[in-house]
Amino acid sequence: MHPNPAFRQTPNDQNITLARDRGFGVLSVNGADGPLISHVPFILSKDGGFADLHLVRSNPIVRALAEPQKAVIAVTGPDAYISPDWYGIEDQVPTWNYVAVHLRGELYLRDAGDLKPHLDELTAHFEARLLPKPPWKNDKVTPDAFERMLRMIVPVRLKIETVDGTWKLGQNKGETARLGAADGLDRAGFGNDVGQLAQLMRSARD
16 A cells, blocks of 8 residues: 555545455465465455455465454555656656555355355456346356366355555646646546546546
8 A cells, every 4th residue: 555645535435435346356364485465356345344265275375264364455546657748847757557456355155055145246247247148157168067167166265354556646736737637537538447447537636
């Protein structure tokens, strides 16, 4: 998380909303030889109190969860390089604007019986984004194939204790400079994520 307080003013519910909307992040726990990291889809509880996910049984993080472990899921939003030319003021340097949310807490294995309901919920959550496409459901897989898949993965939960967000959108610049950088991003035409970042920059406050 960036230490500048100007980038740390976003309300907690907005941080939770971003994490829920993205639904994908980098899970990290401390291992004996250094950090253990996995890239995971997840689903947040309605109150934002926990995140449910699953891991391949052979993942080193699973082996580390013989006992619950402190862990973090780092969720990234849109990001982009910012050229100092876009500010329209002198003595500026390049930077990178971005949005990131860290979900910290205790990671532990769930009961095996929680796995199928978790997969049903996770699939339904992301399939809903594809409407009006008819939702894919786990029962479209033959029972034998589905059971083989279930034996390969384990359900995991992160009980969230703290939520930290950095929304680095040029709030430390004057409004004219910040909006100039947002316009520069739009002209650069990097894609949808960068367009979202430009919109966030326009709505940010000094």
